[in-house]
Amino acid sequence: MSDILIVDDERDIRELIGDILEDEGFTTRLAGNSQEAMAQISDQPPALLILDIWLKDSKMDGIDILKCVKRDYPEVPVVIISGHGNIEIAVAAIKQGAYDFIEKPFNIDQLLVVIRRAMETSLLRRENSKLKQGDSKPAEMIGDSASFRALVSQLDKVTKSNGRVMLTGPAGSGKEVAARYVHANSNRANAPFVTVNCAGMEPDVMEEILFGREGGQRGVEQGLLEQAHGGVIYFDEVADMPLGTQSKILRVLVDQQFTRVGGSDKVKVDLRVISSTNRDLQTEIAAGTFREELYHRLNVVPIAVPSLAERREDIPVLARFFVELCNQAQGLPLREISHDAIALMQTMTWPGNVRQLKNLMERVLILGDGTDPIEARELPQETGPAASDDGRVVLSGTLATLPLREAREAFEREYLLTQINRFGGNISRTASFVGMERSALHRKLKSLGVVTSQKSGARVARLEEDVQEAS
Numbered sequence: 001m002s003d004i005l006i007v008d009d010e011r012d013i014r015e016l017i018g019d020i021l022e023d024e025g026f027t028t029r030l031a032g033n034s035q036e037a038m039a040q041i042s043d044q045p046p047a048l049l050i051l052d053i054w055l056k057d058s059k060m061d062g063i064d065i066l067k068c069v070k071r072d073y074p075e076v077p078v079v080i081i082s083g084h085g086n087i088e089i090a091v092a093a094i095k096q097g098a099y100d101f102i103e104k105p106f107n108i109d110q111l112l113v114v115i116r117r118a119m120e121t122s123l124l125r126r127e128n129s130k131l132k133q134g135d136s137k138p139a140e141m142i143g144d145s146a147s148f149r150a151l152v153s154q155l156d157k158v159t160k161s162n163g164r165v166m167l168t169g170p171a172g173s174g175k176e177v178a179a180r181y182v183h184a185n186s187n188r189a190n191a192p193f194v195t196v197n198c199a200g201m202e203p204d205v206m207e208e209i210l211f212g213r214e215g216g217q218r219g220v221e222q223g224l225l226e227q228a229h230g231g232v233i234y235f236d237e238v239a240d241m242p243l244g245t246q247s248k249i250l251r252v253l254v255d256q257q258f259t260r261v262g263g264s265d266k267v268k269v270d271l272r273v274i275s276s277t278n279r280d281l282q283t284e285i286a287a288g289t290f291r292e293e294l295y296h297r298l299n300v301v302p303i304a305v306p307s308l309a310e311r312r313e314d315i316p317v318l319a320r321f322f323v324e325l326c327n328q329a330q331g332l333p334l335r336e337i338s339h340d341a342i343a344l345m346q347t348m349t350w351p352g353n354v355r356q357l358k359n360l361m362e363r364v365l366i367l368g369d370g371t372d373p374i375e376a377r378e379l380p381q382e383t384g385p386a387a388s389d390d391g392r393v394v395l396s397g398t399l400a401t402l403p404l405r406e407a408r409e410a411f412e413r414e415y416l417l418t419q420i421n422r423f424g425g426n427i428s429r430t431a432s433f434v435g436m437e438r439s440a441l442h443r444k445l446k447s448l449g450v451v452t453s454q455k456s457g458a459r460v461a462r463l464e465e466d467v468q469e470a471s
């Protein structure tokens, strides 16, 4: 959304601003009086409004338009243009909720800086208020595998304390869900949960967002730290926090207070801090991109969130949960999932983890052929030996080049590894599925060089040579 409405009764000025902004990649609309402006706004509220205070040939002046916009579309940021010497009016506009003002004659760079900041701040506010609206929802954590239960038991231990928690795990594995679970089950459950998305933010903008701003015409604006007072502040992807901001956050953690940008009074805050990362912070520290002292402050209780590959047994229950969610939230068809589809999903690779599974379920329901249940053929097929349409097995290139005995062993090894991982390392369930006695399966695995091992609470199967190499 980068559509800007420019309202100015001086044609040259509105066209000039329009041309400059178009050159910068924005889409613009122009209005020369209040009637045109109000019609454009009610037709489609813009992403940002640039508004002249004095409007000739108009029923309303700029302040009246501002009041209507702030009443009906409070999320639209408004930048006021005022004539030279009209500072009092501009200040009054800021009190009515305008983001900032620019005095005529203005310089183009100054205009662009104000517009970019207004857009960015408004985007972050919208994201944050969306997250806050989500606060009232219970933090639903779905799963029943051994590694999932181990995670929940670790989280349960920290809910009632105020300890700082560092959640590690790959993207999409459910770190934020885990943070919300801690919050929802803590003594702070009725206080806010505020997410700070640390990725891709300019340091000065980030500081204003975190610490708020005061002084100048807009009075006091609370930042996210203040908004989270009494509750939880969640630093998502903390490794991406700019170095300068890291030092400032460190000071807040030590002093439990800070000053707003442009201010001098100390603001005291009571916060519980939960952070997450999918990167190795020790490596970041060694590279000089993450402050070691901050790491120690944030990493009081480290908790690892397992990847979906480490909790494949949860795939059926998660997949059904997401089908129900898509049905409730988007009215998509409520479909069962066939055994074949479940089995295929349990053997797939999931680099995007739970998020990828959620997206896949949504896609299947949108594109589905409407039959019930969801079938394996509707899911993406990975490479390797696979069944063709008529049920015949299609050989992969490597398998086809081997003598029968070696090909059979390679197939058996791959097949059994997949099945054991699919059943979370449970040999009895694997044996029953593949149709072998438990002891026979053990013997078979031994002869094929497959071992099962314990990792993050989940049992996983590997080839013997992999295990030896790793140890």
Ligand SMILES: Nc1ncnc2c1ncn2[C@@H]1O[C@H](COP(=O)(O)OP(=O)(O)OP(=O)(O)O)[C@@H](O)[C@H]1O
Pocket: 140, 141, 142, 143, 169, 170, 171, 172, 173, 174, 175, 176, 177, 178, 236, 276, 278, 354, 355, 358
């Ligand atoms: N145990 C779970 N139960 C239900 N939904 C889950 C679970 N884990 C993850 N999800 C869903 O998967 C998606 C990704 O989860 P989340 O945002 O918590 O992951 P993340 O690890 O914080 O990701 P990133 O590192 O990309 O920020 C979300 O839509 C979330 O609702």
